Amino acid sequence: MSHQLLARYDSFDKTAFDGDAENRSTAGVSLLQLWHATTGSHWALFNISDADKARAWLDKTAALGHGPTEHHFVETV
Structure with a gap:
């Protein structure tokens, strides 16, 4: 099974999103x-390799003000 994250950004800053690539990678x-x-x-x-790290990344991006407006963890069946 593959774990993924579907995220919606109502306000999208491409520069901030691209700048966060290393943090996303570190969080799997x-x-x-x-x-x-x-x-x-x-x-x-997004593909997720570690759900706990992904949640921590989401919390951090939300605190910094550039996280997704809404998100859902999903998995293939």
């Missing part, structure tokens, strides 16, 4: 796909 979070919706939001699909 790797970007699989990024979409731009017609509503202006962005959606990202």
Whole structure:
């Protein structure tokens, strides 16, 4: 089974997102796909290798003000 994270960003800062790549990598979070919706939001699909580290990364990005607006952990079936 593959564990993934689907995240919606209502406010998206590409520079901050790109600058966070090393932190994501350290947390075992790797970007699989990024979409731009017609509503202006962005959606990202990440592969997760460690759910606890991914949650810690989400908490940190939220505290810094550039985390996703909403997120869901999902897994393939």
